[in-house]
Amino acid sequence: MTLNFSAKITVDAKDRSYAIYDSVNVDNEFYPENPVKTLIKFNEKITISVESEHLTHLRANLNSTLRLIQASYDSIESVKIQLKD
8 A cells, every 4th residue: 555645835925925936836847857746836825735655755845845935035035125215
């Protein structure tokens, strides 16, 4: 018997969500040999769905994806331009 593990995470980064989705999804699209089935969608929020036969692979994939999301968010925040009145 083969067990499948899955997880679904939703991230809401407000007005930064699409930019983060766009940067993170590029990595996902260019890694077709990924052993974890990963689907990243955008509909006002970022939804990450992952599925794997191995729990360790699923955990590693989620950790990497969430770190990429955090790095994207932090990068956007670091270049925020302050507008003067």
